[in-house]
Amino acid sequence: MDWSTMIDTLDDLDVEGTTVGVRVDVNSPIDDESLADDARLRAHVDTLSELLERGGRVAVLAHQGRPGGNDFVSLAPHADRLSVLLDRPVEYVDATFTDAAREAVRSLDNGECVVLENTRFYSEEYMEFDPERAARTHLVEGLAPVLDAYVNDAFAAAHRSQPSLVGFPTVLPGYAGRVMESELDVLGSIEATPEPRVYVIGGAKVPDSIDVAWSVLEKGLADHVLTAGVVGNVFLIADEVDLGDSSSDFIYNQGYWDEIDRAQDLLDAYGDRIALPRDVAVERDGDRHEIAVNALPPRDGEAAMDIGHSTLAYYERILEDAGTVILNGPAGVFEDETFETGTKELYGAATSVPMSIVGGGDTASALRQLGVEGFSHVSTGGGAALRMLTAEPLPAVTALENGPRAND
Numbered sequence: 048m049d050w051s052t053m054i055d056t057l058d059d060l061d062v063e064g065t066t067v068g069v070r071v072d073v074n075s076p077i078d079d080e081s082l083a084d085d086a087r088l089r090a091h092v093d094t095l096s097e098l099l100e101r102g103g104r105v106a107v108l109a110h111q112g113r114p115g116g117n118d119f120v121s122l123a124p125h126a127d128r129l130s131v132l133l134d135r136p137v138e139y140v141d142a143t144f145t146d147a148a149r150e151a152v153r154s155l156d157n158g159e160c161v162v163l164e165n166t167r168f169y170s171e172e173y174m175e176f177d178p179e180r181a182a183r184t185h186l187v188e189g190l191a192p193v194l195d196a197y198v199n200d201a202f203a204a205a206h207r208s209q210p211s212l213v214g215f216p217t218v219l220p221g222y223a224g225r226v227m228e229s230e231l232d233v234l235g236s237i238e239a240t241p242e243p244r245v246y247v248i249g250g251a252k253v254p255d256s257i258d259v260a261w262s263v264l265e266k267g268l269a270d271h272v273l274t275a276g277v278v279g280n281v282f283l284i285a286d287e288v289d290l291g292d293s294s295s296d297f298i299y300n301q302g303y304w305d306e307i308d309r310a311q312d313l314l315d316a317y318g319d320r321i322a323l324p325r326d327v328a329v330e331r332d333g334d335r336h337e338i339a340v341n342a343l344p345p346r347d348g349e350a351a352m353d354i355g356h357s358t359l360a361y362y363e364r365i366l367e368d369a370g371t372v373i374l375n376g377p378a379g380v381f382e383d384e385t386f387e388t389g390t391k392e393l394y395g396a397a398t399s400v401p402m403s404i405v406g407g408g409d410t411a412s413a414l415r416q417l418g419v420e421g422f423s424h425v426s427t428g429g430g431a432a433l434r435m436l437t438a439e440p441l442p443a444v445t446a447l448e449n450g451p452r453a454n455d
C-alpha cells in the first residue's frame with residue numbers, strides 16, 4: 048500500500064502558530080518511578096524538534112504502562128528528560144483534558160512545549176472504541192477544542208484503537224509524524240520480503256502474540272513460528288508439558304490462562320509450522336540450570352525463566368535457512384544476567400538472516416543492554432510492528448486515512 052497518498056505528513060502542515068496535539072509513544076521501562084531507558088523518547092526528538100523549530104505550539108500526549116502495573120506512573124520524568132533531549136524547557140502538567148490542561152495548552156507560545164499527564168490515568172483511554180465513539184470520549188471532547196491539528200507519531204501504539212489514537216484524528220486534521228512515516232515506509236510491504244519467513248514470538252504479551260501467530264499462519268505469511276519467553280511457556284503447557292506450579296501460577300496471575308486453549312487450537316491447526324522450546328532454564332542453587340522438556344516438571348518453586356541451549360540450537364538451524372526473520376519479545380527474563388543467554392544468542396543468530404526486523408520496547412531495550420546489533424530494522428513498536436507484518440491494518444493509521452485533511 049502506498050500510504051503516502053492517503054495520509055498527510057509534517058510536510059503538509061503549516062506549523063507556525065498552530066497548536067498541535069502530538070501523540071507519541073514514550074512507554075518506557077521504569078525503575079522506582081524513574082526512566083530506566085530513554086530510547087523511545089529519543090525516537091521522537093526529530094518530530095518534536097521540527098514542530099517546535101517551525102513555530103508550533105506543542106501539547107504532547109502519551110501513555111505509560113498499564114493500570115495496576117509498577118510502570119503505571121506519571122509522565123513527569125518523561126517531561127524532564129524531553130526537556131534535556133530537546134534542549135528547551137518542557138513544562139509538565141498533571142492533567143490531560145481538564146480546565147488546567149486546556150489553560151496550559153492555550154497559554155503556549157510559538158516554539159513552546161507541554162507534556163500532558165499519562166492518558167491512561169483516565170479510564171476511557173484504556174478501552175478500545177471505533178473512531179467515532181472515541182471522538183466522543185471526555186479526553187477528546189475536552190482537549191480537541193484547544194488544538195488546531197493532531198500529529199500521530201506513536202507508531203508503537205498504533206495497533207490500539209484508543210481515544211488518543213483514533214478519536215483526535217476523527218475530529219481534527221491528522222498528520223503522521225516522522226517516526227510514523229519511517230515505520231510505515233519500512234514495514235508496509237511484508238509480502239515483498241524474502242522467504243522462507245520466520246516469526247519469533249517471545250516476551251510476555253501472550254494474547255497479542257497468539258493473535259499474530261494465528262494471522263500469519265492462516266495467511267501463509269509464516270513458514271515457521273518460533274515460540275519463547277512466557278509465550279513459549281504457554282505453548283508448552285498447551286502441548287501438555289508440566290512446567291510446574293511457579294510458571295503456571297505466573298501465567299494464571301497474568302490473566303492468560305485462557306490463552307492455553309487458544310495455543311492448543313493453534314497447535315492443532317498449524318502444529319507443523321510452530322516450534323516449541325526443547326528445554327528451559329530455571330534457577331537452582333543460585334545458578335542457571337537447564338532442564339529438557341521431557342525431564343520436566345522442575346523442582347518446587349522453580350520457574351521457566353529462559354529457553355535452554357538445546358532450543359537455541361534447534362531455532363538457530365531454522366534461522367540458517369530463513370530469508371526474513373521478524374522478532375518480538377525477549378526469549379527469557381533478560382533483566383537477570385542468569386537468564387539473558389536465550390535472548391542474546393537467539394537475537395544474535397537472527398542478525399545473520401538477510402532481512403531481520405525486530406520490534407518492541409522491552410526487546411529493543413534488551414538488545415541495547417546485551418549489545419546485540421546488526422538488524423535490518425529495529426522498529427519502535429513490538430505489537431504494532433508485528434500487526435503490520437501480518438498485513439493487518441493498524442487502527443490509528445486507518446483513523447488518519449479516514450479523518451479530515453486540512454485541504455478537504
Ligand SMILES: Nc1ncnc2c1ncn2[C@@H]1O[C@H](COP(=O)(O)OP(=O)(O)O)[C@@H](O)[C@H]1O
Nearest residue numbers: 250251252276277352379380407408409410429
Ligand atoms: N520466561 C519468562 N518468564 C517471565 N517473564 C518473562 C519470560 N520471558 C520473558 N519475560 C519478560 O517479558 C518481558 C518483555 O515482554 P514484552 O513486553 O512482551 O516485550 P516487548 O515490550 O518487546 O513487546 C520482559 O520484562 C521479560 O522479563
Ligand SMILES: O=C(OP(=O)(O)O)[C@H](O)COP(=O)(O)O
Nearest residue numbers: 074203204407408428429430431
Ligand atoms: O510498549 C508498547 O507496545 P510493545 O510492548 O508491543 O512495544 C506500546 O506502548 C503499547 O503499549 P500497550 O501494549 O500497553 O498498549
